[in-house]
Structure formats: C-alpha cells, structure tokens
Amino acid sequence: MAGHIQDRWYKTETTPDGKTVRVKSDRYGVGLRYRARYIGPDGTEQSKSYPDRQKALAEKWLTRIKADMDSGQFIDPKAGQITFREYAAKWLAGLTTDLGSQEVVDRRLRLHAIPYLGTRPMGSFKPEHMRTWLNMLLLALPNATYRRAIYDSVSSLFNAAVDDGVIRSNPCHAHSVKPPEPEPRLIQPWTEERVLAVRAGLPDRYAATVDAGGGCGCRQGEVFGLAEDNIDFDAGWLRIRQQVKRVRGTLVFAPPKRGKLRDSPLSPVVGMGLREHMEQFPPVDVTLPWKTPDGPPVTRKLVFTSGVGNAIWRSYFDDYVWKPALVSAGVIPPKQRGERYAAAPDDGMHALRHFYASMLLNAGGNIKALSVYLGHSDPGFTLRIYTHLMPSSEVRTRAAVSAVFLRARPALLAQAA
Secondary structure, eight states: OOSEEEETTEEEEEOTTSOEEEEEOTTTTSSOOEEEEEEOTTSOEEEEEEOTTOHHHHHHHHHHHHHHHHHTOOOOTTGGGSBHHHHHHHHHHTOOSOHHHHHHHHHHHHHHTHHHHTTSBGGGOOHHHHHHHHHHHHHHOOOHHHHHHHHHHHHHHHHHHHHTTSOSSOGGGSTTOOOOOOOOOOOOOOOHHHHHHHHHHSOTTTTTHHHHHHHHOOOHHHHHTOBGGGEETTTTEEEEOOEEEEETTEEEEEOSGGGOOEEEEOOHHHHHHHHHHHHHSOOEEEEEEBSSTTSOEEEEEESSOOTTSOOOOHHHHIIIIIHHHHHHTTSSOOOOTTSOOOOOTTSSTTHHHHHHHHHHHHTTOOHHHHHHHHTOSOHHHHHHHHGGGSOOHHHHHHHHHHHHHGGGOHHHHHHHO
8 A cells, every 4th residue: 555544543652671662642532633644746745634434535535646646647736726727827937839829829719718727726627617708708708619719718727737747637527518619600701892892982091901901811910010022023923921919918920820921923914013112111120029929029010000100009900990990891880979880890801811811712623722822720720611612513413514514405406515
C-alpha cells in the first residue's frame, strides 16, 4: 500500500520493562482521527484526514492512490483545488497563439465563463456543471455560433488542465454535454449593384478600398495594410504581405491571417482605380510596431490612410465611414439622433471578399486557385463556404447529355441548326 495511516488518537510508548504499548494521545476524541499519508511523485508528502470509524475509507483511498501511481494516472488531489479563474489566468499567460487571438479567447472567458465558473475548484467540475453553464449561456446569448466559440475556448482550457495533471478528464467531453451547434447559414453575396452603390457612398479617400476588397479578395486589415510596393501594376499582381490590426489597444503591422502571404491577380480596371486613388491621395510612410505593441518599428508606405496620414482604425472606419455608405446604398436605415447605426453583421467590409469569391466562381474559376487568392488554409475550407455559389452541375449535365443524344434525332438536330 502507498504510504501509511496514522492514528492520531493513540501514540506508542515504551514501558520501563522495554515493552511498547499504545496509549491515548493528547488529541484523543478531538478532531479527525486517521491521517492517510503518502509520498507523491514529486517527493513531497501528501495526506488526507478521516474521522473515527472510517479507517477503511482511508485505506481505500491509499489503495486508489497506489493504483493511479502504478498506472501513470496519478493526479495530485491538491492540484485540483485551483479555481477556474486562477487556472484560466495561468493558461492564458502560456498561450503561444498571436496576441490578437489571445485577446479574443480572454474576452470570451472573462465575459461568459468566469462569471459562472470562476470560483469553482477545477477538480470539482462534473458534467452537470457544464450543462448548467451552457443552459445559462443559451439564455444570455442567442447566437449559437458565438456560443460554440466560447464553449470551444472553455473546452481547450480543460484539455490543458488534463495535460497539466490538474484534472483527470475534461467535463466538456462527457456524452451528456452537448456543444452548441452553430446555425447553418449560407452566404448570400452582395450584388454588383450593391457593391457599386456602397462604393459611391464612400468618401473619395476610401472609395478604392472597395476595389482592393471586392476586386482582389483582401480582408479589411489587409486593405488597410496595403503598401505601395505591394502593387505590381506591370505584372498584374497585388501582393498581400501584411495587415494592420489592433493588439491590446495599439495598432500594429502583422502578417496576414494564419501567416498566409499570397498574391492576388490584379485586373487592369482595379489597377486603374488604385492608380487614380494614389494620384489623388499619395501613399504615406506609416511606422507601427511589428506584431506586438512592443515589437520592432516597421515603416510601410500605405496606400490607404486617415485624413491626417495615420494608419486606419477599424472601429473608426466601420462607424464613421462604412456604415454611412451602407445607409446611402439602402443597406441599413439611417441612424436616429443620439443613437448608433443599426448592427450589420453580414454587411461589413468582409462582404466584399464573398462578392469576390462569387464573381470568380460564376466565371468558372478554379476552387483551388480561389483558395490561394483568399488565403484560406486549404481548398476544402473554401469549398465548404462557397459550394452553394458554384455553377450548378445539373445544368451542364443536361447540356452534355443533350449534345450526345441530339444526334439520334436528325430532325431536332436540323431544327437546332
């Protein structure tokens, strides 16, 4: 058996004639009687106390500890006493993802997990606690996709706790815990008329952002990070090398999402629009830290800047530039005095990327090439998003079959000619 059990109500003494006897200790009848003790894998002594008449339970506990040690499944009981809030702070501090992603996870936990789970010790979590939390989340957040993102962050935290030997298993993985199912939603790309209407509603300084987004598939941060030397007018390529993003309240230059440097074909017409923009608003040298607020300073001659020649803040652009253009195009209603513009989650600047994808697919573009131009992780991801926008195979099937079997009907063939 691992360790031993101490009976704190008795002690062993030696009599004058050399015999050992058990006598009552000063603690007799006071407090917990039995203390089960063992030496953990880290060399420190661990213990757990039991009341009178529960020595069998103490022995059972030690037996389980020994079995866990022998099988390599030992979990220090004290490790699980750390609260969810305390472990979340340690876990977030050790994440190796980029700071922007860390901020997103931190916000999810801080707003939607810690208020419900923060004070509970990690070792005490059971599936019932996760089911209760998910039900509370359902009442607070109707968006199932966002709830799933929060759930995934919490589950990742528990996975790390298992790896760290804090808990034995992830309570989110129990069969009775059902993760939120994101609501199926097909992307409805903007029409050509809407794209041009929004472009017309933008101030001259920002109108060509639509050309870069809708004509080259750039993300919003990539548009704001577009530098003069990223545009190869002669070869017809727009080279996406960096983006402008907000990290801890500071604008920084950073690689494109997932570090996917890429080139997008630059049409002559879009190139002309960018040339005209750069003639009217010459590119400006902007210096920002690289990747993190304390990163090395990097200077880029940006194509799109604010009215005072600084990098563009997304929040300012969305509220004071983009949404007024949506109003002018009839996408959202005008705002009331003293109120903010209506939410437009499906009509942000990202809608231009969907428009770009729909254009290429309607023109018979290759899904693999589109995946590269958009900077997606793989063509399968692109296909899952845009498969419903691809030209219908049934139309081409009917045409191909008709072309063959029409030859069996000379009269129809002559009529078709």
